[in-house]
Amino acid sequence: MSNAAFTLETSDISFTGDNLSRPECVLAQQDGTLWISDNRGGVTKRAPDGTQTIIGKIPGVPNGLAMDRKGDLYVANMETCTLDRLTRDGRHETLFDETPGAVNFAYCDPHKARVWVTVSTLSRPIGEAARHPRPDGSVLLYENGRARCVASSICFANEVRVDAAGEWLYVAETAKGRVLRYRIAADGALSSREVFGPAKLRDDAVIDGIAFDAAGNLWITELTRNSIWLITPEGRRHLVFEDPPGAVLQWPTSIAFGGPDLRTAYLGSLTMKKLATFRVPEPGAAMVHWKV
Numbered sequence: 001m002s003n004a005a006f007t008l009e010t011s012d013i014s015f016t017g018d019n020l021s022r023p024e025c026v027l028a029q030q031d032g033t034l035w036i037s038d039n040r041g042g043v044t045k046r047a048p049d050g051t052q053t054i055i056g057k058i059p060g061v062p063n064g065l066a067m068d069r070k071g072d073l074y075v076a077n078m079e080t081c082t083l084d085r086l087t088r089d090g091r092h093e094t095l096f097d098e099t100p101g102a103v104n105f106a107y108c109d110p111h112k113a114r115v116w117v118t119v120s121t122l123s124r125p126i127g128e129a130a131r132h133p134r135p136d137g138s139v140l141l142y143e144n145g146r147a148r149c150v151a152s153s154i155c156f157a158n159e160v161r162v163d164a165a166g167e168w169l170y171v172a173e174t175a176k177g178r179v180l181r182y183r184i185a186a187d188g189a190l191s192s193r194e195v196f197g198p199a200k201l202r203d204d205a206v207i208d209g210i211a212f213d214a215a216g217n218l219w220i221t222e223l224t225r226n227s228i229w230l231i232t233p234e235g236r237r238h239l240v241f242e243d244p245p246g247a248v249l250q251w252p253t254s255i256a257f258g259g260p261d262l263r264t265a266y267l268g269s270l271t272m273k274k275l276a277t278f279r280v281p282e283p284g285a286a287m288v289h290w291k292v
Helices: 126-131
Strands: 014-016 026-028 032-039 042-048 052-055 062-067 073-077 082-086 092-096 103-108 114-121 137-143 147-152 157-162 169-172 178-184 190-196 207-212 218-222 227-231 237-242 251-259 263-269 273-281
Touching: 026 062, 026 157, 026 251, 026 263, 026 273, 032 062, 032 073, 032 263, 042 062, 042 073, 042 082, 073 114, 082 103, 092 147, 103 157, 114 157, 137 157, 137 169, 147 169, 147 178, 147 190, 169 207, 218 251
Parallel strands: 062 103, 207 251
Antiparallel strands: 014 273, 026 032, 032 042, 042 052, 062 073, 073 082, 073 103, 082 092, 103 114, 114 137, 137 147, 157 169, 169 178, 178 190, 207 218, 218 227, 227 237, 251 263, 263 273
């Protein structure tokens, strides 16, 4: 069965992790280590044997995570409006703090040494901008020690991904319930904005995380019905799972692929104390940190 025809039952979902605190974002490595955002200081490192360690003393609300080829973590902070670099021994430095907006997510480009960063909104409280669309979100490009805005007028910019060819940047536009994409120039400039897939995933959709699998399907987490979707390379949507009552899944955010074969999916959450996990028939796309 291909991922584009795959569905989940409640019984297919299991859990990993213990006593996590706001585990919004997850990164997986080939050796089985998980890195999970944690509002108690930065990240929780979950080792393959299940040992958990909180790393970092970053204030505010650490949110989206990225890891580069050296193993350093980039932490987007919704409250302090900063991007921090966090080493594995717990040291951190602020890379930029010039934006007044909620810095939501960071993503290491798989093709070049640069980091894509989203600023969800300039508004406060932040949640209002997710529920009531306003075009004050943006995408920044952090490169050579500087950040510059490369896309604007986005209604709550959230997670991003670059496709396998390095041609397009995909952006979760949370408040519109859809995915945007932009053509990437050699210098990182973005153009040719368009909607990828449906104009809205569903009428009440509020999307958050996105991630590619190796077949080019874009997986999506959706908050209003605790659901998981994917959009095929041709732009067709497919519902994988939904749990409106929240019986097993609540407020799913990021999605990461791991396990030795990249066929284990891990879901972050705004409220759960553990990670939902399930198996998929085709592997996820490996990220730059996969073999670090």
